[in-house]
Amino acid sequence: MPDLTPDELERYSRQIGPGVLSLDGQQRLRCSTALVTRAGGMGGPAALMLAMAGVGRLIVAHGGHLISPDLNRQVLGSEQGLGKPRAAEFAAYLRGMNRFVQVEPLDYEPDDDQALELAARCDVILSCPPTFEERLRLNRAAVITGTPLIDAAQWGMTGTLIVVRPGETACLECVYPAPPPFEELFPVVGAISSATGSLAALEAIKILSQTGRPLWGRMFTYDGYHGRATAVQLQRRPQCPRCGAAARGA
Numbered sequence: 429m430p431d432l433t434p435d436e437l438e439r440y441s442r443q444i445g446p447g448v449l450s451l452d453g454q455q456r457l458r459c460s461t462a463l464v465t466r467a468g469g470m471g472g473p474a475a476l477m478l479a480m481a482g483v484g485r486l487i488v489a490h491g492g493h494l495i496s497p498d499l500n501r502q503v504l505g506s507e508q509g510l511g512k513p514r515a516a517e518f519a520a521y522l523r524g525m526n527r528f529v530q531v532e533p534l535d536y537e538p539d540d541d542q543a544l545e546l547a548a549r550c551d552v553i554l555s556c557p558p559t560f561e562e563r564l565r566l567n568r569a570a571v572i573t574g575t576p577l578i579d580a581a582q583w584g585m586t587g588t589l590i591v592v593r594p595g596e597t598a599c600l601e602c603v604y605p606a607p608p609p610f611e612e613l614f615p616v617v618g619a620i621s622s623a624t625g626s627l628a629a630l631e632a633i634k635i636l637s638q639t640g641r642p643l644w645g646r647m648f649t650y651d652g653y654h655g656r657a658t659a660v661q662l663q664r665r666p667q668c669p670r671c672g673a674a675a676r677g678a
């Protein structure tokens with residue numbers, strides 16, 4: 429791994445040391461690629477924290493144009509960005525926060541083949557879409573390519589993370605044999621989106637830099653409405669259609 433430059437060392441000086449990252453860990457971050465899709469209420473703060481922490485390459489996928497209801501939570505957007513394509517706006521914001529990282533915007537949500545190709549190019553996937561279909565697609569790409577996956581979800585004032593080490597811990601389809609109910613315009617408060625996205629980023633930073641104990645195989649939930657946090661150990665399902673014995677051809 430190439431050494432960090434003096435400018436980079438200065439930038440990251442507050443996060444290198446006891447209880448945070450090692451110098452090697454910081455270098456590992458710089459040599460890493462993370463995929464964040466989508467980059468709205470949860471994925472936006474996640475991408476921002478990864479950029480500021482010094483993840484070397486960020487692939488940020490989000491289609492469509494910024495609209496007013498996005499601005500209760502999509503921190504990479506702005507009043508000036510209303511009506512403009514989200515991906516380019518978000519990438520410009522991220523680049524403006526850290527000149528040491530590369531940002532690759534994608535102005536669409538990846539399909540099955542694209543998700544596979546992207547997963548193969550990255551070291552961690554932060555799955556932050558609103559639809560279960562997209563979450564399943566990213567789970568599939570993660571399991572096939574063996575790429576660590578952080579699945580982030582939100583509803584109202586509750587945020588949930590599932591951290592998957594493919595082949596070793598439960599995947600999303602182990603946890604949800606059938607899709608949960610979906611609302612197109614579900615309620616959500618920006619503060620929980622941002623908190624959930626930031627915690628997803630923290631897990632990614634830990635995984636990429638080999639720091640601390642990632643939430644492998646666990647579901648972490650913060651129910652902000654009732655003020656309760658829980659972390660549940662998840663079990664793999666041998667008959668899981670995605671990562672079970674039959675799926676592996678065993």
Ligand SMILES: [Zn+2]
Binds near residue numbers: 600603
């Ligand atoms: Zn599974």
